[in-house]
């Protein structure tokens with residue numbers, strides 16, 4: 837009778853050990869899945885606020901305020917008044933500071 841109990845206990849121990857190993861391998865990726873869920877929530881909140889993109893486009897259009905009496909020097913890339921143009925060659929203008 838006693839021998840039968842020992843065999844049952846050994847079987848239970850092996851089953852518990854294999855179960856613990858299975859639990860460890862399964863519980864390992866849990867933190868990663870939690871982090872991925874948080875990332876999804878954050879991206880969803882930022883995606884529902886498209887106001888910033890319109891402001892950026894308007895600023896990009898107004899970066900170069902070049903008027904009819906102004907030109908962009910191809911050497912220093914500054915917007916100069918036409919009176920400061922010292923040389924224009926092949927459609928490229930240069931200011932007095934760069935050509936003088």
Ligand SMILES: [Zn+2]
Nearest residue numbers: 909912931934
């Ligand atoms: Zn220049």
